[in-house]
Amino acid sequence: MAATLKTLTVELGERSYPIVIGENLLANAAAYLRKASVPDKSPLMIVSDENTAPLYLQQLETSLKNDGYRTVSAVVPAGEQSKSLDVYNDLITQAIEAGLDRSSTILALGGGVVGDLAGFVAGTYMRGIRFVQVPTTILAHDSSVGGKVAVNHPLAKNMIGVFHQPELVLYDVDTLKSLPPREVRAGLSEMVKHGLIWDKEFAYWCRDNAEHLLALDAAALAHGLEKGCGIKAQIVSRDERENDLRAILNLGHTLGHAIEAVAGYGQFLHGEAISVGMAAAALLGEERGVAGLYAETVSMLKALELPVTLPEDIDSEALMTAMQRDKKFREGKMVFIVPLGIGSVEIANDVDADTVRTIIERLKGREEQS
Ligand SMILES: NC(=O)c1ccc[n+]([C@@H]2O[C@H](COP(=O)([O-])OP(=O)(O)OC[C@H]3O[C@@H](n4cnc5c(N)ncnc54)[C@H](O)[C@@H]3O)[C@@H](O)[C@H]2O)c1
Numbered sequence: 001m002a003a004t005l006k007t008l009t010v011e012l013g014e015r016s017y018p019i020v021i022g023e024n025l026l027a028n029a030a031a032y033l034r035k036a037s038v039p040d041k042s043p044l045m046i047v048s049d050e051n052t053a054p055l056y057l058q059q060l061e062t063s064l065k066n067d068g069y070r071t072v073s074a075v076v077p078a079g080e081q082s083k084s085l086d087v088y089n090d091l092i093t094q095a096i097e098a099g100l101d102r103s104s105t106i107l108a109l110g111g112g113v114v115g116d117l118a119g120f121v122a123g124t125y126m127r128g129i130r131f132v133q134v135p136t137t138i139l140a141h142d143s144s145v146g147g148k149v150a151v152n153h154p155l156a157k158n159m160i161g162v163f164h165q166p167e168l169v170l171y172d173v174d175t176l177k178s179l180p181p182r183e184v185r186a187g188l189s190e191m192v193k194h195g196l197i198w199d200k201e202f203a204y205w206c207r208d209n210a211e212h213l214l215a216l217d218a219a220a221l222a223h224g225l226e227k228g229c230g231i232k233a234q235i236v237s238r239d240e241r242e243n244d245l246r247a248i249l250n251l252g253h254t255l256g257h258a259i260e261a262v263a264g265y266g267q268f269l270h271g272e273a274i275s276v277g278m279a280a281a282a283l284l285g286e287e288r289g290v291a292g293l294y295a296e297t298v299s300m301l302k303a304l305e306l307p308v309t310l311p312e313d314i315d316s317e318a319l320m321t322a323m324q325r326d327k328k329f330r331e332g333k334m335v336f337i338v339p340l341g342i343g344s345v346e347i348a349n350d351v352d353a354d355t356v357r358t359i360i361e362r363l364k365g366r367e368e369q370s
Pocket residue numbers: 049050051052055078079080083110111112113114116136137138139140142143144145146147148149158175176177178179180183186187190270271
């Protein structure tokens with residue numbers, strides 16, 4: 001039997017959808033798809049990657065086939081490099097060859113890479129078909145919610161994409177048990193981010209429960225994922241297309257995305273790059289008058305065993321150029337999400353380039369800042 005721990009809702013009027021978090025959900029996936037009115041007359045395409053497919057694809061396929069769904073499966077190479085136009089094109093080819101039509105649904109079984117990629121296929125194939133997120137990483141508590149789907153350009157992260165909301169997020173927490181430790185840590189980066197931008201108590205809870213989270217303690221994980229998904233859902237419900245408020249979910253991302261692109265996709269995991277970006281944002285907050293912010297933020301990131309420094313040899317000017325390609329960059333100004341304290345942030349477009357350069361140098365090869 002499936003054990004639903006929690007069902008949350010992303011409130012978007014007639015496009016509202018549930019986030020079901022629980023145990024043993026993959027084996028019962030068909031029932032949740034039926035509840036979400038996913039049609040069964042046209043083929044469904046399950047997209048997964050070379051790590052998730054051997055672990056979980058068969059379970060999902062079996063549940064769907066036993067309930068009368070016809071499925072085809074596409075498996076992409078694991079890792080950030082699959083968020084590319086080449087892999088996107090391969091998936092579109094497979095969708096055409098498999099006869100997917102406008103009543104078809106794409107299921108993204110995997111982490112944020114598969115979710116963003118398969119979601120972008122779903123959002124553009126025949127100008128948009130249904131999709132369902134089946135996240136299998138901790139990080140994907142963030143990526144599976146909110147409908148931002150995209151692939152990368154070699155010069156800038158997530159540069160080619162659309163907003164396309166899923167019909168359902170089916171989050172089987174049993175899958176998280178097979179995550180490598182580095183991926184666990186990277187996922188916790190986005191979890192503590194949700195606390196840092198919105199909920200002081202949750203940010204401190206992440207720090208104080210770091211040991212349990214890192215050990216994949218079931219109760220700690222369930223709480224962290226529910227809180228993280230809940231915060232994300234609230235923000236997306238208020239500002240689906242990032243006209244304003246949603247930009248706060250980008251804490252650490254102006255620099256973080258630049259790090260990913262400049263270092264080469266996959267060198268830094270997304271969560272790792274965002275952790276360094278959040279350390280940078282804390283330094284910015286201190287520059288703007290919030291005493292003690294950096295030490296407090298770094299204590300949280302370090303408790304979760306996340307990186308807070310830049311490699312000394314990363315090209316600072318390449319980072320500056322990459323930050324000017326950020327999607328928040330407007331009218332000649334970089335935009336940073338800057339903490340006002342733990343649990344609250346502002347969207348700032350008045351940070352001058354020299355301040356950013358100084359912060360980059362401070363983060364290079366430094367373990368601690370005073
Ligand atoms: N759309 C959004 O709102 C949003 C939000 C945050 C991040 N993202 C994107 O998400 C991506 C990062 O996602 P991610 O960290 O999940 O990376 P990922 O999808 O690459 O997964 C991490 C690694 O873990 C493996 N894996 C996945 N599930 C597993 C499991 N249960 N057991 C064992 N191995 C497993 C994968 O094969 C991969 O090697 C980035 O591209 C980032 O830009 C998007």
